[in-house]
Amino acid sequence: MPEKVVVIGAGPVGSLAALYAAVRGHDVEVYEFRPDLRDPETVPLNFAKSINLALSERGINSLRQTGLKDLTNAVLGETFPMHGRMIHTRKQGQNVREPQLYDARGKSLLAMDRTVLNKTLLDHLESLPNVHLFFNHKLVGADFKNHTAWLEHHTPSSSSPTETEIKFDLLIGADGAHSAVRYHLMKFVPMSYQQEYIDKLWCQFHIPPTASGGFRLPPNYLHIWPQDNAMFIALPNLDQTFTATLFLARSDFAQLDASSTVVEYFAQKFPGVVPDLITEDALRTQYATNQHLPLISIKCSPYHFGAAGVIVGDAAHAMVPFYGQGMNAGLEDVRVLFDFLDKHPHDRAAALREYSQQRTPDAQTINDLALRNYQEMATDVKKPMYLLRKWIEETLDLYVPGAGWATQYSRVTFSNMRYSEVREAEQRQARILNLVVGLAVVSLVGSGFWFARAGGVQRVERGFWKSVCWAARGMNGIVRG
Known part of the structure; x- marks a missing residue:
């Protein structure tokens, strides 16, 4: 039976x-709090700027x-393929370039x-007869027990906003990291909440054709210019x-x-x-003109209240x-949410709880x-050990596919495996690799023992047993982990 779904x-x-x-x-x-971004006169808000997407x-x-x-x-017709990273260094x-x-x-x-992406989704939404879009509307209150919300409508021609009361069966909060829906949801559910601003800012630049x-x-x-405590990246666009x-x-x-020494x-x-x-x-102009914006990481739980409200995307996490997964994870939230809603068509509370x-x-x-x-x-990305491990994992993936071996990056980026299962698989692979390396070291030292020259046997023997002890300690740590 059709219900009223409100998306903030x-x-x-x-939009998805x-x-x-x-x-x-x-x-x-x-x-939506902002004006319609498809309007040429709409100027993006500073906090609405975003680093380019990697879909x-x-x-x-x-x-x-x-x-x-x-x-x-x-x-997909508006995307540009990236086959890998290009590492820029000076040697x-x-x-x-590597x-x-x-x-x-591949x-x-x-x-x-x-x-x-946003414009494409909005165009498809607007073509559907059962969808109504309201821009310049700010959520100012929500009562999830009584399925009621209040919004202020802001217009350029009016000095004071008008308030609107709406009813809903389900309210979905997709209003970003500084979510008003999450704020009001916290009044109805004991939500754990954690936020961290990392010690990095970002500034965007434009590289012309x-x-x-x-x-x-x-x-x-x-393209990546890696410098440990600093990094510069560049993503291609369709206009070259x-x-x-x-x-x-x-x-x-x-x-x-x-110091004014950016150049x-x-x-x-x-x-x-x-x-x-x-x-x-x-470079000087863009550095001075484009804002230096913060990066935030947010965790909270749970994401819902009863059968009435739920948050997705940056509002939730x-x-x-x-990792280039912020937008991808948000879009996946929507798929997972509606999978559970389809699973429980007559028990939305159960669906939101399982979500x-x-x-x-x-x-x-x-x-x-x-x-x-x-x-x-x-x-x-500059270190030989990283490249060696990447080569080992990719070689096993190609030539021993039955082992189910893959890099963590491939699982995160090119599969739909749950993120938590990706981490568990990576931890298992790490334990196996550590064990193999430990056994290889013991084998090499043991071979050296048998082929050591007379007079050097005692030294090799001491080295051998030290290596055995080292490997044993490592394997013991693996077993405990």
């Missing part, structure tokens, strides 16, 4: 949630599950502009430009602000950027962008992985 937030996650509800025959109302299997699968084939095709005085493929089987990430209209860099890569982002500690931004800093840290990709004047129970550990896992992945992007 008309970003990509909220509205589509899922609409194709199931519900009457859907979408309320992966989870997001694509969630689009497919709407059953709207034309929607999926329209979105022996030379600027060096590609690292994402996946041993799978790719898809770069996409967030605004283009060449004079002839081509890309200034190999286009099918996520790149959207680039600087990640830097707050204190380092403050030093650059005070010198880029020349030292990020080889080949200035002036080959961005001119000195353009905002994360830092270093919270399953999705919370998964979302908190990818939050943690995203925080840790800065280390991989900014530091580990």
Whole structure:
């Protein structure tokens, strides 16, 4: 039976949630605080800016599950494939580019502009007769026991907003990290809540095409300039430009602000950027004009109250962008939520309860992985041991597929395996690799013992038993883990 579903937030996650509800025959109302971003006169709010998207299997699968084939095709038609990372470093005085493929089987990430994705979803929403869009509406109150919400309607022509009361059967909060829905939900459910602003800010830059209209860099890569405590990345766009982002500690931004040495800093840290990709004047202008914005990680639980309200996307689990999963996880939230609603068509409370129970550990896992992945992007990608482990895991994936071996990155990015199960699989693989390495060391030392020259036997023997003890301690740790 059709119900009234209200969605707060008309970003990509909220728009997809509205589509899922609409194709199931519900009457859907979408309320958005901002003006319609499809209006050319709409100026994006500062906090609405977003780092470019990397659309992966989870997001694509969630689009497919709407059953709207034309929607999926329209979105994919606006993407640009990235086969891997291109690592930019300086070696022996030379600027060096080193590609690292994402996946041993050739799978790719898809770069996409967030605004283009949002506009595409809104266009499809507006074409459905059972969907109504309301912009410039701010949620100011919600009573989840009585299924009532209050919104203020702001218009440029009016000095004071008008308040509207609405009723709903289900209210879905997709209104971002600073969610009003979550705030009001906390009044009805004892919600655990944790937020962390990490010691990194980000600033966006634009890399234009060449004079002839081509890309200034190999286009099918996520370009990374890794510098441990700093990082510069660039994602390709369909118009032969790149959207680039600087990640830097707050204190380092403050030093650059005070010293006005941004060009010198880029020349030292990020080889080949200035002036080959961005001119000195353009770099100074963009650094001064574009905001230096914070990065937040949010965890909370549960995500729902009874049968009346639920939060998805950044409202439930905002994360830092270093795994490229924020938007993908939000879109997957919608698919998982409606899977449970379909499973319990006559018991929405059970559906929302199971959604919270399953999705919370998964979302908190990818939050943690995203925080840790800065280390991989900014530091580990330069290290031989990281590359060796990646090669071993990809080789096993290719040549021993029955073993079910894969890199953590491939499972996160190119599968729909639950995030919590990805972490468990990675931990099992790590224990096995540690055991194999330990046994290999013992074997090598043992071989050296038998082939040692006379007179060196005692020294080799002492080394052998030290190695055995080391391996035993490592294996004991593996067993305990």
